[in-house]
Amino acid sequence: QKTAGNSLEFIDNLKIDLFPQEIFVFTPQGNIIKLPRNASVVDFAYAVHTDIGNSCVSARIDKRLVPLQTQLDNGVTVEVITASWARPNPLWLNYVITTKARTGIRSYLKHFKQQEAINLGRRLLEKELQDMNKQITDITEQMQNQLLQAVNIESMDELLEEIGLGNKMPFLIAKQLNQDDISAAIKLEENETRKETPLIIKGTEGMVVTIAKCCRPIPGDPIVGYFNPGKGIVVHHHECRNSTDERKKSTDWLDVEWSQDTTGEFPTEIRIEILNQPGTLATIASTISKMDSNIENVILSDQDERVAVDFITLTVKNRVHLANIMRQLKKLFIILKITRTRG
Template sequence: MSAQVSTAISEQPEQLLFEKLNTLLSKYLNSAHIDQVYQAYRYGAKHHQGQFRKTGEAYICHPLAVAISLAKMRMDVHGIMAAILHDLIEDTDVSKQEILELFGEDVAELVDGVTKLTQLNCKTQAEAQAENVRKMCLAMAKDMRVIMVKLGDRLHNMQTLGVMRPDKKRRIAKETLDIYTPIANRLGMNNIRHQLESLCFEAMHPMRYRILKNAVKKARGNRNEIVATITNSLKTRLHQEHVSCDVQGREKYLYSIYKKMLAKKLSFSDIFDVYAFRIHCDNVDTCYRVLGIVHNLFKPIPGKFKDYIALPKANGYQSLHTIVIGPYGVPLEIQIRTHQMHRMSESGIAAHWLYKSDDEEHFNSKYRANEWVRDLLEIQKTAGNSLEFIDNLKIDLFPQEIFVFTPQGNIVKLPRNSSVVDFAYAVHTDIGNSCVSARIDKRLAPLQAKLGNGVTVEVIRATWARPNPLWLNYVVTTKARAGIRSYLKHFKQQEAISLGRRLLEKELQDIGKSLEDISESMQNQLLIAINLASTDELYEEIGLGNKMPFLIAKQLNQADVSASLKLEDTEIRKETPLAIKGSEGMVVTIAKCCRPIPGDPIVGYFNPGKGIVVHHHECRNSTNERKKTTDWLEVEWSNDTTGEYPTEIRLELLNQPGTLATIVSTISKLESNIENINIAEQDGRVSVDYITLTVKDRLHLANIMRQLKKLFIVLKITRTRG
């Protein structure tokens, strides 16, 4: 640091903090960069002057503490400057433009990325927080240093929670535990994660924290003796094998002890029997050799070995994990990794700045982090709102991973309980949108099949296939969920527009008009009057049942639109039935209460937001509600109806062996599928069965019923209608 900087520092708390920061920076930054940091400090101190934190210290102490956390990770000069200036836009009258002019675009963008949104039109605090996290994730996509500054900021806020009300402490701690610690974990920054988890545990459960901490202290004496004995055993054996490694016994974190006690319903004494050791080697080959030595020294527990070197975690973590039985019959967890892997496990993405190098491990860590952020971007584009995005983010942050192979041998990482659909979307969105089934280890499997570790999956696609809303019931990855929702939303919108146009054209035909007869100015007047932006929006509203097509037709036909808006819903109109083809998709649904099929007399009901529900003309639901003329629509089956439709028949059968098999075989021969069989009544002689089957139309159903009637086992057959 220059002489000018040195003389300016006196012994105020904030200046002592800057001296500490300066000491850390001088180990890896040159004097010109340190001077830049000092200028940022002077500027921040000037604008935060007169502001104090609830702890009573000058506000500038907080940004300096954040900068110190990042300096310990050897953050670059712009990251350190952004840490010092990160609260200026939010808490002072300084603008992003001023920071840009004084300190450059890099620093200004970082500060803006960390800044919270202060003028949000959010109804709840949850929405505001969700929007903040969403903005931060978008900023992360531009520069990963944003999240590092934010994590440093959150760490110091958690360290100074003591002066706050208990309820506010718990709220901030829960938010940290829900969002920030998983993000730190996802980016491999375990050092910060463990600190945050311990602070959150203390804030949320102060009594439990205190009791557990005291219990650890009491047990520590005996434990240290055990750890020392085991450490010496490991060192001695490694020395005998002429292997040079560092051996460390480590104390489990309080929060991890607490989580294990909760999850497994164990007492403290049971948890504390698991001792943890780390062995740091020079290279990967030595790691595997050490594993063999450890397994010769202590007996391994079957099924408790994990190789994260060959198959790294999503955050880049690499290590060999094994649990063995130690000298006192105590389970020991032993982690074996290289020195480089250990640095990566502590700092994660921060290792890119911590140890500047181009080696493969650093590159892979940064690549994985950027890949994850790109996925977040894709998710946020399709999320309906901030709260949906935050739910997706939480799902993505808590995966227990499995590794699945493509037919080409590529590895795809997925959360546990992932289905074939999750795998398909993980490979590519287009593959997910067009998948119909799969081969798991060369055996055919349905889309909902759960994937196991190490299986090979080949997705079977079809050009006609499209996502099914039912997939949302069993997919677990955010990418799959977001892809399905996005497709269905767009698809339903297009269907609604098409149906809405048809409905409006039908109503206009009833009054001797067509859409071509309506002038553009008249259409625009109507759109303004009903507060819609385009004709497509109007068609969509009609197709979804939110606007009555006959009223819109009347309004378009009137010379004075404002007068026509006063038309009552009860106005009588001439009916021309709308033709139903059966292929309209999600905006026309067949009622399950009466199950109409082509050839039946039908009526349509407007279901707001969903479209038209088609009922049988004699359905009890339709008969009771037909007085609401504005909600009902005259419809008829089109001559070119396609598809198969479910219907239900009631059978009284002789109760004897083979009866059901004969019925099923007969129906199958007549090109119909059985969806459900329900045996309603049964005695020694007669069985009453309800069978749901698919038919093309009334003629198809009549033929099936005629053929079944010929069977001597069928006493009576009728079609049910709800």
């Protein structure tokens, strides 16, 4: 036994001496995967197969459940857990170190963003055409060719992608399609008014529709969209100082509203004045957790011997969910004042 133990240790040490920058890990089937030292679970998943990497959600190392960012040790057995709904997260690029993993993640995200942009661009163009009493199905192949030649773009998908990314304004494209001569320059009347049919935001559009961090709107809030060239639409609260009435008049702004069946969790920030005593933050965190919410960040703004002021970023489903959380927090004797913050 002693000899066997020493032999295994000798082999393990020999591998480290011979391959100081590499580790060898096992699949559940006993196959050996060679990886650079400090490789993560995600690196391992992509080394097994790109599809495994694209759909991984967690892993078991020697039958112990671990998160994806866990670094692997030499000689461990790794079982990757996947899910059909999972997809690569841009944050993975912060801790993967292999070229295959980085290439796989970037390739998927680029294709995914491209498809999302095309879908959003189609929705935006359809909305503008409907406001002009036209349908996207009314656009003939000849009209498409004239339009593509006029805007110097090779395909409709590429044009829709440009619209979805905010590089082309859907109102102007629809206006051009509505002209007798599509190849001619767009004519805008000085007193021309637009119908304001809002774009419905579901919260699941992905990377081409983002929620502004300055005001953190949540479902139930009045909202307005801003075209950010190259990135898509940024959704602001209607009362955000970055969405003034003057700016909303420009073509960079778009009327949007939340879908009735919006899903997901949305970050928002609350400001609380609390009694400065031990255990207060733990009590607040416990109350928020019981209301099916998670705390993302806590900032201590100011405090004295009696009162502390904290800014807490938490996730909520909508305004009703946030109101219920704030109502429960107000019942705590340690809470002196609580308000929602907005940009």
